[in-house]
Amino acid sequence: MTSIDRLISLCPPxxxxxxxxxxxxxQSLGMPLPADYKQISDTYGPGTFCGFLHLYHPHAHTSWTSLTGPMPSTIRTQLQREHEQATSTLPADPQDLFPMAVTDNGEYLFWVTRPTGSPDEWTIAANQARSFKWYTYDGDLAGFLAAVLSGQETVSVFPSSLLDHGSFFTPLAPAADLTAAQPEQSSAMASSSDIRAWARGQGYEVPDRGRIPTEILDAWQQAHTQ
Structure with missing residues (x-):
């Protein structure tokens, strides 16, 4: 059984x-992508694993989870700044780290894009939200997801409660393109989990449940309607 087959068995698409x-x-990204990532994306579409892990996708409904949107470049720029200022120790050169997923807590997952031009050999790294703690996985994305969602692999930067409700995938409901939305519509089109995850990634303190603070909704709108 391949890693993809195992993943599908664990989380029906x-x-x-x-x-x-x-x-x-x-062509838009200027680099090839791993075959397993493309197969996962074609099988599942945009959505979340365990209501927690958002894989970047070309058809994502928000710019913060779009593979071809501004977030990968923004995150790499931030890593480069931290590297130059020696404020953190990275698992690879910032230019070799390409963001491809985000969690509701604000952790980012990266491909370690070495060797260049051989995407099926790339491995995985994850950065804990608002800290310099890193986790690395010496394998591909499909293997990583199958290992984590089966409980075989424990990711130190993920919450221990990740699998409390089992392994499942939640597809995003069809939505209009946010880039065409009016400012007052953007927060309504995004799910509350989308906004919470984005806010945590920006360093905001966000409650797990209940009403999202107005200042966070305002910041979300400003960031996604420019």
Missing amino acids: PQTAPSTDWPAVE
């Missing part, structure tokens, strides 16, 4: 998922 023009996506 939705019946349908949007198709992707991968050559166009890779």
Whole structure:
């Protein structure tokens, strides 16, 4: 059984998922992508694993989880700044770390893009939210997801409660393109978990449940309607 087969067995995918023009996506990014990532994306579409892990996707409904949106470049710029200021120890050169997932707590997952041009050999690194703690996995994304969602692999920067409700995948409901939304519509089109995860990634303190503070909603709107 391949890692993809194991992942599908652990987390049944939705019946349908949007198709992707991968050559166009890779041309836009200026690099090839791992075959397992493309298969996962084609199988599941945009959504979350265990209501926690958001894989970046070309068809994401918000810019903060879009593989081809501004977030990967923004995060790499931040890593480069930290590297130059020697404020953190990274598992690889910042230019070799490409963000490809985010959690509701604000952790980012990266491909370690070495060797260049051989994406199927890339490994995984994760950075704990608002800290300099890193976790690394010496394998591909499909293997990582299958190992984590089966409980075989414990990720030190993830909460111990990750699998309390089992392994499951939640697809995002169809939504209009946020880039075409009016400012007053953007927060309504995004789910509350989307906004909480984005806010945590920006360093805000956000309650797990209940009403999202107005200042966070305002910051979300400003960030996504420019």
